[in-house]
Amino acid sequence: MFTLKNNFKLIPFVLLISSFNFLFFHIPFFQFVFETINYKSLNGIFVIASLMVLMLVLNAFVFSLLLTLSQKIGKFLLVLFFLINAVAVYFVATYGVIIDESMIGNILNTNYDESSSFFSYKLIIYLVLLGVLPSYIIVKSKIEKITFKKFSILSGLTILFALVLVFVNATNWLWIDKNSKKLGGLAMPWSYVVNTSLFYIHEYKKNEKEILLPDAKIKDTEKAIVVLVIGESARRQNFSLYNYDKNTNPLLSLTPDVFHFDANSSATYTTAGVKSILDHKETSDLYEILPNYLYRNDVEVFWRTTNWGEPPVHIKNYQDRAYLQSIAKEEDKNYDAVLLSGLKEQILASKKNKILVVLHTSTSHGPSYNTKYPSQFEHFKPVCKSVELSNCSQNELINAYDNTIVYTDYLLHRTIEELKQLKSYKSTMLFVSDHGESLGEKNLYMHGIPMSIAPKEQYEIPFIVWLPDDSSKKIKKFDMLSQYHVFHSVLNFLHIESPIYNEEMNIFE
Incomplete structure (x- = not known):
């Protein structure tokens, strides 16, 4: 039985952290996969198994790369991932959002008044159980370094394995491409890492000064x-x-x-x-x-x-x-x-x-529709008074919105x-x-879903x-x-x- 005072070898540690990341934050991802693919067919089982293995292996590879380059920076980033993952999966599970580039833009343009309206005790529970506790394990764990040669060999084999797995799934590329926006928006932590990068790249490319229109x-x-x-x-x-x-x-x-x-x-x-x-x-x-x-x-x-x-x-x-x-x-x-x-x-x-x-x-x-009008305008009752909209009945939610x-x-x-x-x-x-x-239609709440879907x-x-x-x-x-x-x-x-x-x-x- 190991304790946090024991040293972890790098590979078991990153596989453990990757498994935590997989189990804690990818239920919405695989709910979507099961909804859109015939999971009872042989091909469906193969696609699901491939996604699971790829997610575990590639995340472990990236985590090992970060820790090999610098344990302090690597641990800091892993802690940051778990904390943000916890908040992100709360919003995905509670409001049915997709963490794509447009949602990142929405988040970055949200002010305090709007963001504070989303506060709930359920969010704190998510943050503590799925973010803070794993972060404590990451910070306290001692990880043994491996040689650059060994890391290079493991990296090469990992990349080769991933390429083979992608190649044998060639017949499923159309399905993956069709659903890439939603799959990418539900894969933690890369949904917000990649899309935040894309958001800032596109913001940088925008005109620093607005283009003037012809005089009127x-x-x-x-x-x-x-x-x-x-x-x-x-x-x-x-x-x-x-x-x-x-x-x-x-x-x-x-x-x-x-x-x-x-x-x-x-x-x-x-x-x-x-x-x-x-x-x-x-x-x-x-x-x-x-x-x-x-x-x-x-x-x-x-x-x-x-x-x-x-x-x-x-x-x-x-x-x-x-x-x-x-x-x-x-x-x-x-x-x-x-x-x-x-x-x-x-x-x-x-x-x-x-x-x-x-x-x-x-x-x-939203989500606090009931706070947006004076009491005399509450024509329809009962109304939803929770920021966790899925906790309200459909009738209560629609009444508050109406x-x-x-x-x-x-x-x-x-x-x-x-x-x-x-x-x-x-x-x-x-x-x-x-x-x-x-x-609440199709288990979706509020807005921000990519226009294409x-x-x-x-x-x-x-x-x-x-x-x-x-x-x-x-x-x-x-x-x-x-x-x-x-x-x-x-x-x-x-x-x-x-x-x-x-x-x-x-x-x-």
Whole structure:
């Protein structure tokens, strides 16, 4: 019987740690494998066995390489892997997320308010049992060094064995390639190691300075205002405007001149979704976004936000949650109604004829849906009050989420009522969500699944427009809209002439 005071030989030690890593952190990985392959067939058994052996052997190889180069650095990295693995597998198991590059971007753009809402005692249990305890073993273990010659021989044999195993699985390459995103996103620790590296590589490749669009020209002096409300995690199937069987739009459904369109988001996470709403076309480049473009071309722009994750906004009037709370009524301070605090007065104080207002909301962002609206908007009960969404019944979870849509309905209606009071302005309101949301369908929660495999709940979004009947503008008919329609529609409504304007992407006649 060994103790931690005994010396470990390198190979048994890395095989032990690799086995821990395999047993603790790969249940979701193999759940997915068993769901997508015929595990009762001879070929299915061979694929599963090959994946298990490869995972054990290759992880042991990498761990041995780290420890051979430097035991201090190797141990530090192993401890870091186990701690992060514990947190990552908690989120995979609890919310059904995939740790791909887009999810890494989502994580790195999450602020304290959002991240703190995920805290639970279950997370602490995962961290202590699967992270801290194995880390203690790693730190306290004494590992005997092996010669470079022996390590080189073992490394060569390991690589040769892995190549042979990959080669004999040649008939299964198509299955592996088809499922590579999900397999890669569930393999710990390489899901976040590789995808974090890819994220920063792609961030580095992005333009350090945004690409300016061609100059625009304001065509007239008519006073006009567009309020663009960017929704957060609002999926259209839960809006009664879209024939949902619960009345989640009690105010908008009775408001004249409200139009709604089917739309799909271009991504399933905030940073990419918001960028698409503000971009003039589908692109991965950092072009000048709508508020920056209009501000540079002499349009008054107000950006008000209780959220985060937008591209760099270069305007004078950028107002965050802290500022808005300082001027808000007490009953609005903790909710998205704070976005309307003093807005009408700010608009009336403007000396510009053309105005864009962006309200970036956070109302339907999980997991704490029940905290995103005042108590009087809790129309549907009982509600989920846990951040561990799988612990709630489907009915409780959907009720809590639906109440956020009821509150969104109130916020949009209130925005319309304030615009109606601005008699000297021609006005319109656009509401477009950044992405949708999963609420337990297919055991998935929230958002962030890669678009190539994302369920419709995460990309089918509402696109709602209010346009007064006495407006000189009318609404075109569309079967389907995209987030990119926003840019060109705003230019058209404000009578902005631009070389990059695309009439086909404009919703107004």
